[in-house]
Amino acid sequence: MIALTLALAYGIWYSYSVILVALLAEFGWSRSVLAGAFSVFTLVHGAVNPLIGALCMRAGPLRVMAAGGAAMGLALFADSFIATPAQLYLGFGVATALAVAAAGWVPALVYVQREFQHRLGLSIGIVSSGVGVGMLLVVPLAQLLIDAFGWRTAFRVLGAISVLWIVPASLWLMRAPLRQSQNQGQTPIKQNQAKPGSVPKPASHAMTLGEAMRTQPFWLLMAAFFFGNMSSQTLHVHQVAYLVDHGLAAIVAASVVGVVGAASIAGKTGGGWLSDRVERELVFVAGIALLAASAFVLLALGAAPTRWGAYGYAVLLGVGYSVTASLIPAMVADRFSGPHFGAIVGVGLMGSAAGSALGPWLAGVLYDATGSYALAFTIAAACGVVAGAAGWRARTLRLR
Helix, strand or coil, X not given: CHHHHHHHHXXXXXXXXXXXXXXXXXXXXXXXXXXXXXXXXXXXXXHCHHHHHHHHHHHCHHHHHHHHHHHHHHHHHHHCCCCCHHHHHHHHHHHHHHHHHHHCHHHHHHHHHHHCCCCHHHHHHHHHHHHHHHHHHHHHHHHHHHHHHCHHHHHHXXXXXXXXXXXXXXXXXXXXXXXXXXXXXXXXXXHCCCCCCCCCCCCCCCCCHHHHHCCHHHHHHHHHHHHHHHHHHHHXXXXXXXXXXXXXXXXXXHHHHHHXXXXXXXXXXXXXXXXXXXXXXXXXXXXXXXXXXXXXXXXXXXXXXXXXXXXXXXXXXXHHHHHHHHHHHHHHHHHHCCCCHHXXXXXXHHHHHHHXXXXXXXXXXXXXXXXXXXXXXXXXXXXXXXXXHHHHHXXXXXXX
8 A cells, every 4th residue: 555655656656647748739848847846846855855754653654654645645736827937937846746755665665664573675666666657558548648638737637636546545544453563573673683784783872863973875866866856857857858858658668667666666675575585786786787787778778769668778877776765764774773764764765756756857957058858968978877886885884
């Protein structure tokens, strides 16, 4: 149920790549203006994450998630009346971002970290695979709705679906029995045993946010969040427009997003499973290598675009980007689990938001200035390399 909630919340996030094309066709706004709205969305989403984490500690993650689902319905309905860039920035960039954050990743991480300490990597991978389901199903649905009824109706339908699923599902889970004390029969001692790639910590002390921020691993993981998402979100936001520019039909380009989502499901669950058995950082670096490679494959498609070539690129991106979504939070939990985890990962996700905002916006500016995505996608690949280096350095510190 948590995974399907994330599918809807982040299906909205990734649907912006097809909504951008529809808004471009109707209003003729520049790509930097349209990408800027997404950048505001990610900044607001990230900035509010520490507050969402604190609310989860006080009210419980499922109550926060239910409220977020109700807010998503209202925000998406308001989005259907957008007529100016200012309304796009306020409606989608601010209001929708707040709702997605409340229904999304931080409450899900707090819930999983509390109840599934055993096999944490696999558990986070399974839950985060819901984002891939959203890309696989929600993005093509958005494109079909846009083609059949227009983007305004698409916003309204997605808003109604969000309310009808997220609110009752969250309330139902609140009444389900907690697993934390059972945890598949594990004793507390067994739960705290170190897994490959994890950092054993004394059970008597859990770092506060302030203590975590005074450590080098925290900032290395923040860098992995920032550069990894700057790389991946540049590709996510601009891939549909790029492929349409080079001759692919809009529905085919939208289906590429679905293939990215399908590949990310395998990447998140498989990578999470593998990271419980070998060092998480090794799995992370391998995924980042695929992410960087996908940027160059996308550039090459500009010379000879084909449906199957685009799908091959989508598999690389889906598997590669999945490590930035699922493994970095697990790496944070390895080092900073405990009652303050929500606040710590919430601040860490501000790095994710900053990268997610800067990358697509910069790509839009560079396209408007040069008429090409070549420099933007090259920068995206370089950012992936930096994210991998940060993860590797975090591993080096852990092994000392």
